[in-house]
Amino acid sequence: MSTDELELLLASSLHEDDSQSVDVHNARAVLRDRLERGQRAGRRRALIGIAAAVLAVVVTASLLLTGLRHEEATPVRPSPPRVAVSPSGLPVGLLKGTYEQDGLAGAILLLVRADGSGQLSSGVKGWQPCTEFGGAFGVEIRRAGPGRVSIAYDNPVLEDREVVTMSFIVRDRSVTIVSLGTPGNGLLAKASADAITGTVLHVTQAPELCSL
Amino acid sequence: MVAVFEAHYTHLVRLARHLVDDQADAEDVVMDAFVGLSRRWQHVRRTEDVFFYLRTSVVNGSRSRLRRLKVARERRHTQLDRDAAPADQAAMAHLEHEAVVRALRVLPRRQREVLVLRYYDGASEAEIAEVLRISVGSVKTHASRGLHAVAELLEGST
Numbered sequence: 001m002s003t004d005e006l007e008l009l010l011a012s013s014l015h016e017d018d019s020q021s022v023d024v025h026n027a028r029a030v031l032r033d034r035l036e037r038g039q040r041a042g043r044r045r046a047l048i049g050i051a052a053a054v055l056a057v058v059v060t061a062s063l064l065l066t067g068l069r070h071e072e073a074t075p076v077r078p079s080p081p082r083v084a085v086s087p088s089g090l091p092v093g094l095l096k097g098t099y100e101q102d103g104l105a106g107a108i109l110l111l112v113r114a115d116g117s118g119q120l121s122s123g124v125k126g127w128q129p130c131t132e133f134g135g136a137f138g139v140e141i142r143r144a145g146p147g148r149v150s151i152a153y154d155n156p157v158l159e160d161r162e163v164v165t166m167s168f169i170v171r172d173r174s175v176t177i178v179s180l181g182t183p184g185n186g187l188l189a190k191a192s193a194d195a196i197t198g199t200v201l202h203v204t205q206a207p208e209l210c211s212l
Numbered sequence: 213m214v215a216v217f218e219a220h221y222t223h224l225v226r227l228a229r230h231l232v233d234d235q236a237d238a239e240d241v242v243m244d245a246f247v248g249l250s251r252r253w254q255h256v257r258r259t260e261d262v263f264f265y266l267r268t269s270v271v272n273g274s275r276s277r278l279r280r281l282k283v284a285r286e287r288r289h290t291q292l293d294r295d296a297a298p299a300d301q302a303a304m305a306h307l308e309h310e311a312v313v314r315a316l317r318v319l320p321r322r323q324r325e326v327l328v329l330r331y332y333d334g335a336s337e338a339e340i341a342e343v344l345r346i347s348v349g350s351v352k353t354h355a356s357r358g359l360h361a362v363a364e365l366l367e368g369s370t
Contacts, residue, residue, distance in 0.1 A: 006363055007331065013312035014230055014332040022222040027239065031217065034247050 083173055083203055086112050088143045090168065095175055095201035101192060108196055110151075116141055120151060120164075122192060147178070164188050175201040213253060216262055217246060223333075224270050230328045231274035233317060241277055245269035267333065268343045271325055278321070308366075315365035323358030326351055 001009070084092040095110040111119040120139045138154040144165060151164040165181040177200075180193040188196075221242060228238035245266050249256075256262060316324050325344060329335040335343070337351045344351070 001363060001366070003359065006359055009308065009312055010316075010327060010359070010362065011331040013309035014316075014328065016306060016309045016313075017229070018226060022225050022239075024218065024221055027221055027225075027243065028214075028217065031243060031246055034243065035250055038247065038251075 084114060085170075086114050086141065087116055088112070088141045088149045089147065089170070090141060090149060090175060091170060091173070091203045093203045093205050095203055097177075097196075097199040097201040099196050099199045101195035106192070106195065108199060108201065110201065112141060117154065118151075120188075122188065122196065164193070173203045175203065177201065213250060216249070216266075220263060220266055221246070224266055227267070227328065227333055228270050228274050230313070230316065230332055231271065231325065232277050237277055238274075241270055241273040242266075244273050264339075264342070267329075267335075271329070271343055275321065275325075311366055312362065315362045318365065319358055319361055322346075322350075323354045323361065326354040327358045327362070330355055 086092050090110075090112045092112050092114045095108075095112060097108050099106045099108065106123060108122040109120070118139050118141050120137050140152045140154045142150050142152070144150045147169060148165065148167045151166060153163075163183070165179075167178040169176045169178060177197055180188070180197050182188040182190060182193045224242045224245065225235075225238050228241045229235055232238050232241060248269055249262065249265060252265070256265075316327060319327070322344070326340055329340045329343065330337075337348050337355075340351045341348045346354075
């Protein structure tokens with residue numbers, strides 16, 4: 001069988017049943033019914049959508065109102081006072097901490113003022129910050145980098161101002177001394193500096209220290 | 213919409229019947245195509261696009277219907293083959309046509325679609341390519357292979 005003959009046979013075979021009638025009348029009715037059902041379903045979907053949207057608005061509004069009422073009813077707790085920071089990076093206030101040196105309990109007090117000035121005092125057993133031998137020195141605290149300050153003995157009479165450097169980390173209302181560097185001849189002894197390293201100073205709003 | 217239905221429904225049902233083998237399935241597929249068209253009716257800009265849309269819908273709908281009813285269809289084919297087997301029917305004039313239609317049913321889907329669109333619908337290779345979303349070259353390949361397969365099946369059945 002040639003290709004032309006096969007194509008002719010194929011076309012005539014496929015068209016053989018064309019004489020059989022197709023019920024267009026019934027099909028038209030079925031189509032009309034399906035379209036109407038589709039329209040009804042569409043309207044139903046639209047109504048459901050609108051109802052869902054309204055419900056969502058109502059629920060959101062009621063939640064918001066409930067939240068507002070709850071907010072009004074809840075007493076406002078005062079937030080803790082914020083700690084001011086001096087230009088050096090240290091918190092303003094009296095920084096107090098304790099340490100141990102040669103088996104003896106010691107204390108360090110560093111007063112930091114907002115203008116960069118301050119007072120430093122430290123000592124071990126029997127030491128009192130406001131006695132003749134344990135008074136606080138006036139110091140100038142300057143920023144020496146991030147988390148680092150230089151503390152100089154603020155006494156113009158002395159030639160050597162004995163600068164102490166201190167690295168620290170501030171957390172909330174405390175300052176941890178990471179390292180202390182000192183020439184070790186007056187303001188702060190080397191042994192004391194080693195003992196004080198690692199001490200945590202707590203920031204308090206104490207009055208000025210008494211000085212010599 | 214009514215005019216389009218009157219103009220194309222019968223032809224599309226017959227086209228679908230060659231793709232799904234069953235009259236009821238064919239009518240369902242065509243009905244789905246018209247329902248789909250009614251949803252997009254507002255977007256129809258050119259009347260010549262309507263038939264292309266319907267023909268494509270019918271081919272795609274037939275394909276998915278065949279996929280769904282594959283198992284049932286295979287059982288029915290076996291029954292049809294058995295019914296057509298008696299030797300006394302071989303002499304009947306239309307047996308050859310039935311053999312051709314049966315041969316079409318066992319062809320791979322693409323080959324069957326190309327042959328039905330080409331020899332029943334009278335679609336050009338370009339139109340078939342557009343409906344089936346394949347290249348004209350692929351249409352030619354499927355047509356050639358389909359014809360060859362039908363010829364072999366007819367030879368085998370005689």
